[in-house]
Amino acid sequence: MSVLRSSGSSVSCVQDQGSRPGYNSQQALADVITRTASQLGIRGLAVGVRQVRRWESANPPWPQPDVRRVLTHLLGQDVEDLGFTAPWGAGQGPQETGHTASTGAPVPWMRLPTVPTRTVLITQPATVSTDxxxxxxxxxxxxxxVAPATLHPAVLEHSRLGCALLPEVTSATRPRLAAALAETYLLAGRIEFFDLREPEQASETLLRALQAAGEADDPLMGAAALAHTAFISGWAEDRDAAVERMVAARAYARRGPASAEFWAWLDAVEAECETRCGNTRIALHLIGHAEDVLADGSEHTTPPWMDWFSPTRLAAFKGNTQLKAGHIPQARETLLQVLEALPPESDKQRTVVLGDLAAVEVADNNPQPACAFVGQALDQLALTWYATGMDRIREVRRTLAPWQNEQCVRTLDDRLYDWGMIISALQR
Incomplete structure (x- = not known):
């Protein structure tokens, strides 16, 4: 395998005399990086000889996030191990104070380890995968x-343990351990994207989930990781990237076997991306197809780790899309049914549904019930923080501007911007 090899503080494009040959020229390295970016669904990334030459300088510039993803995927090493120095210094992250635990103390950003790709030492018993x-x-x-800022460091540390154990197990144990590691990375990526609103970091973590799923040869986990990267692109309104990643996710799911629920979730993810990009007609068609898939059922079971989706969750997707499409009465009916059907453990989703119901009332020129729904959502956020739910509330508050001087809006502002809520939101 071709690699970049660290040489002091710089990076060299060299011919490695060991077991893995390097690149014969700077152009060859630039070409393979550009091709690999396209294969990973990163559009518009092109690296030239001049950029490679800069990497070979005494003080190579820190690569952009997408370039770091490609280098990590291509070479199987962290960029620091290749000779790059992060601008924020060793042991720190780009937003060292970005995570705040419930104690109020900063949680250091933790660099993700690379998923080992082959066994080099066997020291662990077969039971290690079960543990x-x-x-x-x-x-x-x-x-x-659990509060996301509290759980997230524990999940990342667990992923580090998995990466340390993976080279120390037998080939028979390795797939099962790798599958659990992939789930761990997937959970970390979900927390980073949905709970902490860190899409860039989530992208890197989900790439690790995909790598671990490959080690486990688990196509459904691979499909789940890819679909979550489509979420990130869709929310950034990059439709081309979202569609491309969903095509890849469906290709992995076909290797499954995927259950009806899994296929419906893929439809729901794509519908969310289309909704974010303004294509509500396409989104409603996808949701209708998902409803038909669920009604038909299948002989395959849903993986136990896919605990974030159900027919009720699909209806929540539908209500949001109906809202964005301007189908206000239908959206209100759908979302009220969802609110009634959500189980007690779905507190995070409840804040999102309440936010969407508030938006429905704003769209129907009803500021008082809109403020009441926002108040209920704030009650829930005080118990279980969810950044995606808070985003919905902020969107509703912006649309309440025409009623700025109404008492219900002023009362909402007193609640939304009190000391505890504003400090909590800014910390997170």
Whole structure:
């Protein structure tokens, strides 16, 4: 395999005399990086000889996030190990104070380890995969109640443990351990994107989930990781990237076997991306197809780790799309039914539904019930923080501007911007 090799503080494009040959020229390296970016669904990334030459200088510039993703995927090493120095210094992250735990103390940003690709030492018993899975499963359950800034460091540390164990197990144990590691990375990426609103970091973490899924040869986990990267592109309104990643996710799901629920979730993800990009007609068609898939059912079971989707969750997607499409009465009816059907453990989703119901009332020129729904959402956020739910509330507050001087809006502002809420939101 061709590699960049660290040489002091710089990076050289060299011919490695070891077991993995390097690139014969700077142009060859630039070409393979550009091709690999396209294969990973990164559009518009092109690296030239001049950029490679800069990497070979005494003080190579820190690569952009997409370039770092390609280098990590291509070479199997962290960029620091290739000779690059992060501008924020060793052991720190680009937003060192970005995570704040419930204690108020900063949580250091933790660099993700590279997923090992082959066994070099066997020292662990076969039971290690079961033990690792037990903790992974516990993290999955804790996600629905534990504060994300508290759970996230524990999940990342668990991923580090998995990467350390992976080279130390037998080939028979490795797929099961790798699958649990992939789930751990997937959970970390979900927390980073949905709870902490860190899409760039989530992209890198989900790439690790995809790598671990490959080690496990688990196509459904691979499909889930790819679909979550499509979420990130869709929310950034990059439709081309979102569609391309969904095509890849569906290709992996066909290797499944995927359950009806899994296929419906893929439709729902794509519908969310289309909605974010303004294509509500396409989104409603996808949701209708998902409803038909669920009604038909299938003989295959849904993986236990896919605990974030159900027919009720699909209806929540539908209500949001109806809202964005301007189908206000239908959206109100759908979302009220969802609110009634949500189970007690779906507190995070409840804040999103309440936010959408508030938006429905704003669209129907009803500021008082809109403020009441926002108040209920704030009550829920005080118990279970969810950045995506807070985003919905902020969107509703912006649309309430025409009623700025109404008492219900002023009362809402007093609640929304009190000391505790504003400090909590800014910390997170």
């Amino acid at each position: 690792f899975e037990t903790v992974t499963r516990s993290h999955r359950h804790l996600y629905w109640s």
